[in-house]
Amino acid sequence: MRFKKFCINKKVCLLIIFVMIFSVYFMNSFNIYGQVPVKSSGCVLPNIDPFDRSIQQFIQRPDPLSCSANHDVTYLNEFGQVCLNETAVKTLGMDLASTECVYNAVERYEDDDHILYQPARKIRFPMDISAADFFRVSCTDKSGSVHTNLHAHIAPQKMRINSNIQSKDQTRYNVYIFGVDSLSRLNGIRMLPKTYKYLTEVLGAFDFQGYTKVGDNTFPNMVSVLTGMHPYAKPTELPLVDPLYDFYDSYPLIWKNFSDAGYMTMFAEDQPLLGTFNYLSKGFNTQPTDHYMRPFWLAIDDSYPADKFISPLLLMLESRKVQLSKSSTLCFGNLPKHVILIKYYEQFIKRYNHLPRFAYSWLTELGHSHLNIVQLADDTFLKFVQKLNADNHLKNSFLLFMSDHGHRFDSIRRTLIGRIEERMPLVLMKVPENFQNKYSLATKNLRRNTKRLTSPYDLHETLKDILSSSFVAKIKSNNANKGISLFKPIPEKRTCADAGIGENYCSCYESRSVNITKHFIQRIGKFIVSEINQMLSTKKQCHRLNLESIKSSHKKIPPTNLIEHSFLFGRKSANAETDAGVYTVLIETKPGKGWFEATVDYQNNLVLKILGNISRINRYGNQSICIKDRLLRLYCFC
Structure with missing residues (x-):
C-alpha cells in the first residue's frame, strides 16, 4: 500500500528499481584501482591504469643513452663484411698507408664457459669472415699503435642446406621470439610506447592481457x-639436471623440433653471467642452436673482465641520472649492446631468407635490475620491427x-x-600477413584469448601448432591439459589451477588490505x-632468520562465481566473514633486511600452509655468496 502511494507512476518506479540494481552491481564490479576488471566466470583479471597515480613516483625518465663518440677502426657493413674505417684511422693519428689488420676467430670451446681464439689471419678489406660468427680484429701501423675490436655476424658457411626440406617448406611459417627481461605488460605500455603502438595499432599484434x-x-x-x-615440478616432469654438475642438453627444448623440421635456429642472449641456462649452472655441453651468441659476450667479458662486476653499480647510478663517464655502461664501443644483438638477429633473418627460421633472443641488462632503463631502447626496438616489416620479413612469420x-x-x-605487474609480463603476437x-x-x-587467463604452457602449445601448421582443427580444448594453444578456444571458466599457475602467482582475485597488527x-x-629457516636448515653457512616486521597484508577475495548475489542488495559472501582465508603477506627479516612475500592459506594458528614459493622482492647482492644453490640464494644471509 505504501509502495502504491509512493509509486504514482509504475514506469517511473520500475526505472528507479532498475537503476538501483544496476548501480549496486556496477559499483561492485569495480576493483580497488577504480578500473573495470576483465571478468570471466573463472577469473577476474585485473585491469589497471598503467599510469595510476599511486605508482607515478616510481616512473622516471633517465638521461638519453650516450655511447662513445669515437668510431672504431673497423666496422661491419650491411652485408656483414668487415671494413676499415679510414676516417677513424686518421682521427686516431694512425698512418693509413702502413695500417694492417688481422683477425682471430672466436669459437666456443668444449662447453658454455670457454672460448678459443684461433690463430691470427690477415684481413683484406672489405672481407667476409667465414671462419666464425665472432672475431676479434687488431689493427696496427708502423708506429706500433694497436687498436682492437670485437665483431658479431652470421658466418655464411654455417648454412645447413637440405634441398628436399628447402623445396617442401617454402610455405612454413618462421618464428621470431624477441624477449626483454622483467618487463610487465603495463611497464611495456609505459616504457615502450612507440614500439607497443606500432605493434598493436599498425601491425595488429595481439596483446594477451x-x-x-x-x-x-x-x-x-x-x-x-x-x-x-x-623445471621445478614435483614429481619431476623434465630430465633431472643438477645445475652445478650437469648440462641442459637433455631438455626437450622446442628449437630442437624446429631444427629437425629443417629450420635454421638461433639463440642470442646478453649478460652471460645471468644467462637463462647459465646463472649458477653449467648451461649446454653441445652448442644448442645453429647460431649461438654466447661466445661473443664471453669474449667481451674476457677483454674487459672488470666490467661485468662494475657494470651493475654503474647502471644503478645511471638509473639515478649519475653517469661517471661519457659512455654508458650499456654500450660496447660506439654502439649500445642491445643494438649489437639486434644486428646479429637481423643478419640471421636476412642470411637465411630462403629457409624457414626459428630465432630466439633475450635482452637481460636493459630490464633486469631497474624499472625505467628499458625505455632507452624504445626507438631501437621500433626501428627493428619497422625494418623487419619493410623488408617483408614479417610477411610469412610469427613475431x-x-x-x-x-x-x-x-x-x-x-x-x-x-x-x-610482477606476475603479468608483456606478450604481443604479430601473425603472418595472410593468416587472418x-x-x-x-x-x-586469438582475439578472444587476449582477454582470457593464459600462461607459458599455452605459448608452448602455440609454438607446436605453428610447427605442425595446426590452425584449422575445431577440436575442443582439453581442459585436463594445463597448456592450450592460443589458436584454440580457452575456456571462460579457466582458473589458475587449470592453467598450471601456482596460487602465489595467481592474479585472478580482488583483494583487500588487512591490518598488520592483528x-x-x-x-x-x-x-x-x-x-x-626450514628450507635453509641444511645450509649451515646461512644465518637463522628472524621476523623484523610485517610490511603489508592482503586477503584474497574469491572470483565472482564463488560469491552469492542478492537480488536487490548486491553481492554478499556465502559464509560469514572469518579470519580463515588466503593471505598475501610481505615481511622483512633480520639479519640482512630481506623482503619476502608469501601466499599463505590460514585456517587457524595451528593450520597454515605456504601456497607456491616464497618470493624475494628486494636485491640481495652478495649476501648469499657462500652458497651456490640457485633457489636458496634468494633466502640465505651468509
Whole structure:
C-alpha cells in the first residue's frame, strides 16, 4: 500500500528499481584501482591504469643513452663484411698507408664457459669472415699503435642446406621470439610506447592481457615456454639436471623440433653471467642452436673482465641520472649492446631468407635490475620491427615480442600494483600477413584469448601448432591439459589451477588490505620465517632468520562465481566473514633486511600452509655468496 502511494507512476518506479540494481552491481564490479576488471566466470583479471597515480613516483625518465663518440677502426657493413674505417684511422693519428689488420676467430670451446681464439689471419678489406660468427680484429701501423675490436655476424658457411626440406617448406611459417627481461605488460605500455603502438595499432599484434607467469624468475618461465613443462615440478616432469654438475642438453627444448623440421635456429642472449641456462649452472655441453651468441659476450667479458662486476653499480647510478663517464655502461664501443644483438638477429633473418627460421633472443641488462632503463631502447626496438616489416620479413612469420615476468626488485614491487605487474609480463603476437584471412577461426580464438587467463604452457602449445601448421582443427580444448594453444578456444571458466599457475602467482582475485597488527597476521609472518629457516636448515653457512616486521597484508577475495548475489542488495559472501582465508603477506627479516612475500592459506594458528614459493622482492647482492644453490640464494644471509 505504501509502495502504491509512493509509486504514482509504475514506469517511473520500475526505472528507479532498475537503476538501483544496476548501480549496486556496477559499483561492485569495480576493483580497488577504480578500473573495470576483465571478468570471466573463472577469473577476474585485473585491469589497471598503467599510469595510476599511486605508482607515478616510481616512473622516471633517465638521461638519453650516450655511447662513445669515437668510431672504431673497423666496422661491419650491411652485408656483414668487415671494413676499415679510414676516417677513424686518421682521427686516431694512425698512418693509413702502413695500417694492417688481422683477425682471430672466436669459437666456443668444449662447453658454455670457454672460448678459443684461433690463430691470427690477415684481413683484406672489405672481407667476409667465414671462419666464425665472432672475431676479434687488431689493427696496427708502423708506429706500433694497436687498436682492437670485437665483431658479431652470421658466418655464411654455417648454412645447413637440405634441398628436399628447402623445396617442401617454402610455405612454413618462421618464428621470431624477441624477449626483454622483467618487463610487465603495463611497464611495456609505459616504457615502450612507440614500439607497443606500432605493434598493436599498425601491425595488429595481439596483446594477451591475462598472460601470467608460472615461476619466480626467467628460468622456470622460459623453460615452460620452450618445453611445456616446469623445471621445478614435483614429481619431476623434465630430465633431472643438477645445475652445478650437469648440462641442459637433455631438455626437450622446442628449437630442437624446429631444427629437425629443417629450420635454421638461433639463440642470442646478453649478460652471460645471468644467462637463462647459465646463472649458477653449467648451461649446454653441445652448442644448442645453429647460431649461438654466447661466445661473443664471453669474449667481451674476457677483454674487459672488470666490467661485468662494475657494470651493475654503474647502471644503478645511471638509473639515478649519475653517469661517471661519457659512455654508458650499456654500450660496447660506439654502439649500445642491445643494438649489437639486434644486428646479429637481423643478419640471421636476412642470411637465411630462403629457409624457414626459428630465432630466439633475450635482452637481460636493459630490464633486469631497474624499472625505467628499458625505455632507452624504445626507438631501437621500433626501428627493428619497422625494418623487419619493410623488408617483408614479417610477411610469412610469427613475431613474439615478450617478457618472462614483471619487475621483481625495484621499489614498485612493494606496492599492490607492482605485485600484480610482477606476475603479468608483456606478450604481443604479430601473425603472418595472410593468416587472418586464411585461418579466420584461429584468428577469432586469438582475439578472444587476449582477454582470457593464459600462461607459458599455452605459448608452448602455440609454438607446436605453428610447427605442425595446426590452425584449422575445431577440436575442443582439453581442459585436463594445463597448456592450450592460443589458436584454440580457452575456456571462460579457466582458473589458475587449470592453467598450471601456482596460487602465489595467481592474479585472478580482488583483494583487500588487512591490518598488520592483528594477532593472526603476526602469526602468519612468523610462520613464513619458520618456513624459510626450514628450507635453509641444511645450509649451515646461512644465518637463522628472524621476523623484523610485517610490511603489508592482503586477503584474497574469491572470483565472482564463488560469491552469492542478492537480488536487490548486491553481492554478499556465502559464509560469514572469518579470519580463515588466503593471505598475501610481505615481511622483512633480520639479519640482512630481506623482503619476502608469501601466499599463505590460514585456517587457524595451528593450520597454515605456504601456497607456491616464497618470493624475494628486494636485491640481495652478495649476501648469499657462500652458497651456490640457485633457489636458496634468494633466502640465505651468509
